[in-house]
Amino acid sequence: MEIKNKVALITGSSRGIGKAIALRLAKEGANIAINYLKNKEQAENVAKEAEKHRVKAKTYQADVSNYPEVKEMIQKIVNDFGTIHILINNAGIIPQHFSILDIPVEEWEKILTVNLTGAFNCTKAAVPIMIKNEEGKIINISSVAGKMGGTVGPHYAASKAGIIGMTFSLAQELLKYNITVNAIAPGPIETEMIKNLPEERKKKILSRVPMGRFGKPEEVAETVVFLIKCDYITGEVIDINGGYYMD
């Protein structure tokens, strides 16, 4: 797909990986819908930065885990931009507890609801619009944890593995509408999500990365651009993890 002049919704894009994707797609000439949960000011700043690329950029508050809010957001985007061609399901949270012995049931449910149901909600609301367009690109941000378990708990791993299963299933279902669905499985990427972890945990994570450094949000954004431009890839999961492995 040619990115220039397309409309892209990036969930959770007021900071981190989502912000890098939004700005990169703006640089490629896409008009940008920036979804955020709480921080309006940060989201507005991303919009201002995106507009420097002479594209349209607007912010939309919505909790991706709340379907009525998502439906309303999608409707507003269609009113503002006319349509949606690209959906990046990026919004996500990491848990506070990592061991099955400590994880409260409520935390399990919250992680699954935001990370997995959130991506389902946005996809469900956006797909009818893409079907009308007879084209669409959906990219789901999974994680190395979804393939290998990782270090951030079974609920996080399950939510990210669920994203991968959903990607495979939707890729098959939506092929006939010229909609591709792919996932990206990043290893540790230098964002606030990682920066806020205790030093010990950060060291442990880094010790698993043969390249010896965290990835950059811009490196994930580059992968997004590749997946949008290459029409022949669907139902794929691209690892971007510096050679991360289990010991």
Ligand code: NAD
């Ligand atoms: P981040 O915490 O900086 O950004 C996540 C964004 O999602 C935030 O802006 C947050 O407000 C938003 N968000 C959270 N809950 C939301 C909700 N209910 N509705 C709408 N927005 C919501 O984290 P990040 O590192 O940029 O992570 C982005 C994505 O990449 C996440 O899905 C994360 O799981 C995934 N990921 C991150 C890493 C990493 O090392 N940073 C590695 C693998 C995968």
